[in-house]
Ligand SMILES: [Ca+2]
């Protein structure tokens with residue numbers, strides 16, 4: 016039996032996505048309420064179309080009209096299938112009986128941002144395989160098999176702790192998409208029957224001894240299509256990249272070295288307590304394409320001898336303008352000695368025509384600087400531009416400016432920042448202070464605890480949505 020077949024023998028699931036199809040967002044979300052399309056249902060994708068319409072209605076006044084044609088792009092049918100995979104249990108948290116109407120706080124902001132929700136759809140193949148893994152060896156075997164296959168792959172990871180003896184590696188020359196999704200739970204004989212949205216329930220750890228996970232697209236010669244890599248709904252912790260041998264990305268390495276559009280997605284992921292020579296949490300590199308970080312937490316990551324505790328994001332070019340998109344995420348307690356002006360939060364390198372947008376995100380207690388921005392002109396790629404909206408960002412370093420509008424200022428009043436509890440307290444000044452709907456395509460619709468987004472009339476900044484504020488401070492229906 017070949018290795019790939021052996022993997023399939025272990026536990027292959029097919030596209031019918033066992034387990035109950037969950038509602039996308041049972042109570043909130045654009046009046047979908049109880050009648051919203053269910054994951055995997057024929058009209059499931061329309062939910063995202065609806066979400067897009069919010070932006071499109073604004074961009075129609077001068078924005079990117081190509082978004083309106085997104086549904087005509089060939090890859091989207093497959094994307095519908097993929098999104099259908101991501102059915103999950105109804106979100107947790109207290110039942111909420113009031114219909115919440117999401118009104119973007121300032122629609123015109125979308126115009127100003129010029130956000131293309133999807134700048135260019137990474138190529139997708141028509142076939143797909145789904146793996147369900149329950150052990151470290153199964154996980155690595157699935158990664159190896161997925162990388163060897165030209166098809167799209169989703170690797171479902173049953174919730175638990177995965178302490179590999181060495182770095183987990185997906186190293187591929189194939190353009191097929193590769194998604195690693197956590198939070199799966201067993202029902203009867205099905206190890207990945209249902210998914211819960213608690214990112215902390217699925218932990219990939221380097222045990223402080225080695226790097227955790229690497230996903231690399233590095234085909235020989237030129238290619239016509241690139242992949243989309245994704246990690247979702249899990250935690251990457253205690254990775255160690257050895258500074259003596261310049262190991263970047265102690266937690267996560269995601270890189271595409273080909274000059275073809277690719278997308279690197281980090282959705283609902285906790286990257287914590289990792290260290291590396293550079294970019295202790297995550298090393299992210301797109302020769303051409305989009306690095307997209309949504310609803311994720313980077314905390315207590317470090318680069319003990321250099322800079323960028325949490326991550327480095329390099330986008331040198333793109334089929335569209337969006338090179339780095341960071342939405343509703345929290346970056347806290349980054350540590351490093353610094354390197355020149357480079358600090359210990361995040362570092363971005365942006366090629367000409369490429370923009371970074373940081374939206375609805377919180378930077379807190381990162382040494383030296385929160386955000387470092389540099390161009391790529393010295394490498395012959397020109398210099399991009401960086402923008403922030405509705406975000407708390409302290410010191411900015413580097414050689415390119417950050418154009419910030421509607422900044423959030425003050426103590427976020429996290430529940431317990433030293434112990435990495437970055438939920439917002441009921442007296443946080445940032446409750447309901449984020450921009451409109453979460454402005455990113457394919458957003459999962461729940462926060463890092465699996466709780467509803469868009470509670471109490473508006474989105475909260477950062478990776479967590481406060482679930483109790485209204486019960487205490489408003490005289491609402493509860
Ligand atoms: Ca594959």
Ligand SMILES: [Ca+2]
Pocket residue numbers: 446447469470471472473474475480481
């Ligand atoms: Ca809220």
